[in-house]
Amino acid sequence: METTLPTVESIREAARLIKPYIHRTPLLSSAQLNNLTGGELFFKCENLQKAGAFKSRGAMHAVLRLGKAEHEKGVATHSSGNHAQALARAALITGTKSWIVMPKTAPEVKVNGVKNYEGNIIFCEPTLQAREQTLDEVIDQTGAITIHPYNNLEVITGQATACLELFEQAPPLDVVLCPVGGGGLLSGTLLSRNYFSPNTAVIACEPEGANDAWQSYKAGKLIPSVNPDTIADGLLTSLGSITFPIILNYANDIVTVADDAIIHAMKLVWERMKIVIEPSAAVCLAAILANKLDVTGKRVGIILSGGNVDLNKLPW
């Protein structure tokens, strides 16, 4: 790999830096889900994180790492999802400006989330091309620094702190399951595993309808998504030039699972664990329940990535 990867010290330093601004999220377990799966499951509840997702870690870290000159220019990104809120929040906390390019079709709840954190929203057509072009224009006009949602080493280093905490909170784990979309959380998880618990396997879980990570991993080359279609709206994105090599080198496996299993697992977590998770966060448990993974007798860490859902439009 050409990229210099975050070191063990940079991950520890990231944890120290972001600590005042994020939750040390609880680790929950459920006797009923243990009985159902035959494993001993430890859920790292990033749905209970600030702004409702692990994204607050990476965005906070990236913004705290800006130099003075960069800080004065502000930050920008395009996102219709959790990174948008997380970046606007990090900018507000640190007293810098943020510009968020959002598709004009973005749900009102997500637009309001960014507005709550005083982000400047620029709407565009709902295509990747329009989003990238609009972001380029914003950066031309403002000089803002782009904070990519996942293909950014400072973001990845921030996301790595979720799994660092998981290892601190849980007993020794046989395996950690992590959802994969763009691969920021997965890359951070792999690095934390390498440094802090090298004997733990990390298996990524992905929706069948957006299986570019699985395809890329199996082919050994980056294969972007074409028309991804899944209920797990946080996992529609494709791997990036930084995240793909980390995943290819270090992931123990990637498995895919169908949307109906994702919805079933999501509802089961709400019912049995009494927590709200978004579809993207349910992919790992779905993979277990759909027999894509055998966790019998294993200690399993599962990263619940987020909890931002429209309560008026539930998928059951």
Add this chain to the structure above:
Amino acid sequence: METTLPTVESIREAARLIKPYIHRTPLLSSAQLNNLTGGELFFKCENLQKAGAFKSRGAMHAVLRLGKAEHEKGVATHSSGNHAQALARAALITGTKSWIVMPKTAPEVKVNGVKNYEGNIIFCEPTLQAREQTLDEVIDQTGAITIHPYNNLEVITGQATACLELFEQAPPLDVVLCPVGGGGLLSGTLLSRNYFSPNTAVIACEPEGANDAWQSYKAGKLIPSVNPDTIADGLLTSLGSITFPIILNYANDIVTVADDAIIHAMKLVWERMKIVIEPSAAVCLAAILANKLDVTGKRVGIILSGGNVDLNKLPW
């Protein structure tokens, strides 16, 4: 009061006894809800308790306190709610039998909950008279010991451990808010406040449509509910002969709030805190948001009593 109240030592002993069988539930906070209310709110998440409610504490404690002869006879109760599951669970754990009288109209999810814990279910007509009569018949036939859901000192002592933990987890609190139905949780909370944080006020919150505790407290005599009607199905019951005097003597106040405010607060907690709470657990936050209580500048403990809801029948 004629009843000898649980002592400080009996509450500490209850906490030690039930510890292996219950969760030390997390204390969560939300910057957004703090901003919205002007207070500093600390939510004690008994919705994340075993079997989804604080009821697991009292039922577990009552069953662990049975003598050998009583233990051999088994336990019985009538309940369509969280106590039914909690008692069946406690009986299963301790290897005793349980008989649960349930109205034949009880939701399938609650019936299945009891079945999961191997409780023997006896269905009856959905009236209090039929429930009590059926329970009497069960006890005649089996010799089982009745474990009342709230009018029972061992149950109250178990419920007191929720607030004991709250005081251990939170900074010094100005006030604790607690929902009131039959008054078991509230009685335990008042006793724990008396022993462990005597300068903290305890204010009970009750649905307007089931305001027997408020009426009784204001009148200074026990006034049972007549045709209570509220979305907060855990709070339909009336105070009992043991809970009423504790509440009358020690509660700092009781406030009531309408169902629409309860539903609003419930949805807000799901949205902002990413946890599933039942309507009964939302009554305290509802009272704040409906301006029945002023928490400006105060440190406020709120006991989220449970999270058992039918996800297919949400009230919004």
